[in-house]
Amino acid sequence: xxxxxxPTFDYKLQKKDGKLYIFDQLRxxxxxxxxxxxxxxxxxxxxxxxLAYPKSLIKLESGLSYNNVQKRTDIxxxxxxxxxxxxxxxxxxxxxxxxxxxxxxxxYNHTLRSPYIVITNGMSQYCCKTNWETFQIDFLENLPLFx
Numbered sequence: 001x002x003x004x005x006x007p008t009f010d011y012k013l014q015k016k017d018g019k020l021y022i023f024d025q026l027r028x029x030x031x032x033x034x035x036x037x038x039x040x041x042x043x044x045x046x047x048x049x050x051l052a053y054p055k056s057l058i059k060l061e062s063g064l065s066y067n068n069v070q071k072r073t074d075i076x077x078x079x080x081x082x083x084x085x086x087x088x089x090x091x092x093x094x095x096x097x098x099x100x101x102x103x104x105x106x107x108y109n110h111t112l113r114s115p116y117i118v119i120t121n122g123m124s125q126y127c128c129k130t131n132w133e134t135f136q137i138d139f140l141e142n143l144p145l146f147x
Contacts, residue, residue: 001033002093004122006042007050026060035092039122040074043090053077053146057085073108079147086116086144093122102126116144 012023014030021030022041025048031037040060047053059076075088089105091097097119105117109130118127127140 001038002035002122004039004042004093005124006039006046006122009042009045009049011041011045024060026055026058035094036074036090039093039120040090042122043088043120044075047075047077047143051143051146054080073105073112076112076114077146084112084114085147086118087112087114088118088120091119091121095121097121097124097126118143 012030013033014021014023016030020033022033022037023029024031024041026044044055044058044060047058048055057078057080059078060074062073062076073087074090075086076084077086077088079085087105087109089101089108091101095101101119105119109117113132114130115132116127116129118125120126125143127143129138129140129144130136131138
């Protein structure tokens with residue numbers, strides 16, 4: 001797998017039937033290792049290990065309904081009151097983080113109304129804060145500290 005612009009960690013890989021799997025520390029099981037999963041596992045580790053986000057408040061691949069169509073977010077982070085704090089969309093490293101990617105997560109957030117959204121491909125990331133009273137979106141230099 002490709003070297004990412006995220007801190008490396010001691011991940012566990014397993015080969016089964018000629019396919020590679022990575023251990024997911026949150027779901028406590030091995031998952032098929034796709035480029036997107038590689039980014040997701042690195043980003044989750046970054047949140048927990050380097051930014052001190054509590055792993056018990058992180059949920060992976062959560063479903064939602066948008067315009068009567070079932071969608072899913074890659075990562076959701078909740079605050080200590082159980083309110084959605086951040087949604088994160090992970091793409092494979094070779095996927096450019098374009099306006100289309102940002103619009104995808106913004107559409108999800110129209111339903112979820114998270115204060116923060118992040119897009120990442122493991123090589124770069126963008127984070128923005130949404131003020132739901134004014135509908136103003138501000139891009140941030142860094143991810144916010146966990147409240």
